[in-house]
Amino acid sequence: MKKLILAAAVFLALGGAGLDAFAQMMGKGEGEIRKVDKDASKITIKHGPIEGMDMPGMTMVFQVRDSSLLDKAKVGETVNFTVTKDSGAMVVTSVEPKK
Numbered sequence: 721m722k723k724l725i726l727a728a729a730v731f732l733a734l735g736g737a738g739l740d741a742f743a744q745m746m747g748k749g750e751g752e753i754r755k756v757d758k759d760a761s762k763i764t765i766k767h768g769p770i771e772g773m774d775m776p777g778m779t780m781v782f783q784v785r786d787s788s789l790l791d792k793a794k795v796g797e798t799v800n801f802t803v804t805k806d807s808g809a810m811v812v813t814s815v816e817p818k819k
């Protein structure tokens with residue numbers, strides 16, 4: 721929950737600077753968790769097209785910003801996630817079970 725509030729705060733802070741730039745940096749997706757590697761801070765997600773990024777559906781490995789994001793992640797679970805582009809690499813910044 722703390723992370724969601726933080727993400728909202730960052731969103732609002734960047735909103736004033738230009739939402740277009742922000743939209744290019746961040747995407748929202750939905751998918752199914754295929755693998756969780758907490759030691760390497762990596763998660764494999766079979767995802768649909770990612771809104772906000774030019775990415776079709778696929779199964780891929782993402783780096784996560786913080787390994788604690790994976791504490792509750794379970795293989796087989798359907799999740800909503802957000803991803804950002806960090807020096808060319810896709811980094812997952814939030815993972816939440818789909819409601």
Ligand SMILES: [Cu+2]
Nearest residue numbers: 775778779780
């Ligand atoms: Cu992908």
